Amino acid sequence: MQIIEDPKVYDAIIVGSGAGGGMATKVLADAGLNVAVVEAGPFYDPAAPKQQTQMKWPWESPRRGASTTRPFGDFDAAYGGWEIEGEPYTRVEGTEFDWFRSHMLGGRTNHWGRISLRFGPLDFKHKDVDGYGDNWPIGYEDIKPYYDQVDKLIGVFGTNEGLPNDPDGFFLPPPKPRLHELFFIRGARKSGIPVYPARMSMLTKRINQERGVCFYCGQCSRACSVYADFSAGTCLIFPAQKSRGQVDLFVNCVVREVTTDDNGKATGVSYINKEDRKEYKLKGKVVVLGASACSSARILLNSKSPQHPNGLGNSSDLVGKYLHDSTGADRMAFVPDLMNRKVSYNEDGVGGMHVYSPWWGDNSKLDFPRGYHIEQWGGMGMPSYGFGFNVVDFNKFFGTKVGGYGDVLRSDVKKYYGALVGVSGRGESIARKDNYCEIDPNTVDQWGIPVLRFHYKWSDLERNQARHMHNTFEEILTNMGGELLGEKPGADRDYGLHAPGRIIHEVGTTRMGDDPKTSVTNRFQQLHDADNVFVVDAGPFVSQADKNCTWTILALSWRASDYIVNQLKQQNI
Template identity: 80%
Template sequence: MQIKELTEVYDVIIVGSGAGGGMATKQLADAGLNVAVVEAGPFFDPKNPEQMTQFKWPYESPRRGAPKTRDFGEWDMAYGGWEIEGEPYTHTEGTKFDWFRSHMLGGRTNHWGRISLRFGPKDFKHKDVDGFGDNWPISYEDVKPYYDKVDKLIGVFGSKEGRPNDPDGFFLPPPKPRLHELFYINGAKKSGIPVIPGRLSMLTKKINNDRGVCFYCGQCSRSCSVYADFSSGSCLIFPAQKNGGRVKIFVNSVVREVTTNEEGKATGVSYISKDDRKEYKLKAKVVVLAASACSSARILLNSKSKQHPNGLGNSSNHVGKYLHDSTGSSRTGFIPGLMNRKTSYNEDGVGGMHVYSPWWGDNSKLDFPRGYHIEVWGGMGMPNYGFGYDPNEFNKFFGLKVGGYGDSLRNDVKKYYGSVVGFGGRGEAIARKENYCEIDPTTVDKFGIPVLKFNYKWSDFEIKQAKHMQDTFEELIHNMGGEPIGKKPGAEKNYGLLNPGEVIHEVGTTRMGNDPKTSVTNKYQQLHDVDNVFIVDAGPFVSQADKNCTWTILALSWRASDYIIEQLKQHNI
């Protein structure tokens, strides 16, 4: 294949435009650097009428919004999914990992739940607490100034609670609990489970002139046309472009590898354009990978040369190792007290939880080492296909004669709609070297790039954690005066534990550390082997914590960007 070398030399090439890539773009461009952003998917702006799905009714879809064209529903704003035609991945026999990819400007930040939790002091040093895994080479105090900056730049609602391992931040006013959440608060109180306002990156008050304020349409997964919720494109990359035109975006561009010179130093990237299927080379002084934990590992492993025969940054043979995802298990319950709802009750709110339960347990008294938080959903939002009311389910599990046709069905829907409440546990798995991704030597994608092969199994710790989730959910449902829907998943189903990867919080494939023999990057997310390559997605995470990872990706990307600026000024890279 003929490769075309583009002549301009950028200060920095950033591969990927999600949380880490967007933050690096903003900080590096604002510092005066010329930045090239390389994104595998198309340009996206939720204000664009041709791309906007906000405010569309289910009946505007011939599938009533069913997840047929997109995995999370027809109007969900994620181009990509678990399976992408022509872009496969494989597994070691007997193992499982579900890899979600969102190829578009802004990546997965266009449709995520906006749950924006800081990791706590224990989360960075958990080996000191329970002896499992490894400590990070940095502490909460190293990251705290950047958490503070992210709070102020992007905005997050919440409340100051003084919980030692759930650090407070700079919060916007949180929305009030809705009716099903009030039921949940009362039920959790009976079990001594804390409930606090959710911490979500949605603007409940004005913070700048570039972004609007949330008007409670409840459709945040569609990406907000007034930029009231956080998406990387609308909140980081677009503002960065306004600063003197220092940002050039290459969309529909799939990176094959990081290119290097005779000294083994990075010179740029090679990418294949989806538009003309030709290969191009971009040049830069610094390369920043932010393609997602697994995609960045894939790029490094495919970047082989005489100087880096095992893949770029992989002299330790640790690229791809210690892959781990959040645990997840869920349950729904029928709450009779929520029947016959008055539709005049205010059901407005953000597209996510107004309250949640941070981890409350004492692991020294439990049979698993790490915790989880509880997310709760319910209410009377706009229904679409599979909205949670199934007459057959009610008949089967509760002996209720509901459903039928015409007025009978309409009356029963009105009676029972809003009476189902759901719970999701999201917890921490132990990072293990035995869980990894590697290059499959027998398979390439439609661009001729070797694909990833996954090897991942849950341990007994994660399965026991899922059992605790299910026991807790049943207790909460009964405390709320309800009945669980469906049979409780047992040991044969790992207590409802989702497949690895299904929670879409994969981290750890390019872990940071002080020892180049057991880690891939240093504490500033700089490759040990190549000083002008950085990783700013979740790959450098040593552990996941019982929190969602996006806020930590953003904070660490900002921290790494400051380090890049400093090193360039000193002519160290």
């Protein structure tokens, strides 16, 4: 097949436009570089009339907002999901791994939970604490200046609490707790579990003229039309286009591989244009992969050449290895004291929690080595399809007759609406070499590109953590006066653990390290095997933490991008 080559040579080609790719675009363009951004999905601007979904009513969707066309509902700003027609992935027998992809400008940052937590000092050196996994080659002190810059550039609300492994930052004022959150605070503190204001990247006050301030519609999953929440497109890519560098966007373009020369150095990328289905080549001095941990691993593994017969960057045979996702478990309860509430005021708040509980436990006294934080949910936000409880289940648990039609149904639903509260645990799993993705030799996607095959199993350490979560959930919800819904899951259900991949925090496939034999990238996320290729998504993570990974992706990408600018100036790459 003929491959169409673009004669232009870019200073940097960035693959992916989410948190890592978006930050790299901003930093490199601000430095005056000519940058090409290659994104597998379409252009997206949540303020554009034809793309805006914010402030639309459930009945404006023919499915009342159901998740039959988008994984989190019709109005969710996610073009993609766990299954994409024509773009499969496979699993070996015994593996249950669900891979989420969001193909659009800004990637997953358009619809993520926006929980913006720093990793703490212990999170980079956990092997020293419990003997599991490996330490990072860098410490908190190396990344702290970049966390500080990310806080100031993007904006995050919260409070400085002086917690040793949940570092303070530069915070905007947090929103006040809602009624169900006040119940959660009371229930958690009865059990000695601390609760603090959440740390989330929504603007509660203005930080510049380009972005608005949150007006508490509670619809952050739709991506904000006034740019008050963080999305990589609105907060990084769009400003980069106004900087002194040049940013060319190549949307709806699926990267097949990184191309290399006879010396094994990267020369650019080849991609398939979804619109004409033809293959093109871009040339660049530096290639920056930010396609997501698994997508970047797939690109590297598919980038075979005489100089890199095992895939680019894979002389250690570790590309794709040490894949791990956050653990997750949930529980819900009916709280009678929250029944019969007035609905004449807006309690929506930000799109997510106003308070949370960071890990409080002493793992040396427990049967699992790493912790988890607790999120909570509930309240009286805008209902949509399946908005909070199933009538059949409600009758089953409480013998309550909810039904009929017209005024009777409306009255019954209003009694209970807002009386359901849920809690979720999101924790750290242990990185293991035998949890990994590889190229399936027998399957290609609709573009003819070989797909990933997953190998993954939870261990007893994650199961024990989930059991602890559920014991804690029951205690808190009972303290709140709640009546628990459903049965507490046991060993036969892995204590309620979500399937790996379901929390959408996968990391570790191109782990960083000082030794090329035991890592893929160095401490600046530069391939050991090709010094002009960098990985700026969550692939280089040596371990996850009991925190969401986006803020760390952003900080590390900024750090790697500064290094790229410095190395280009010195003509080292």
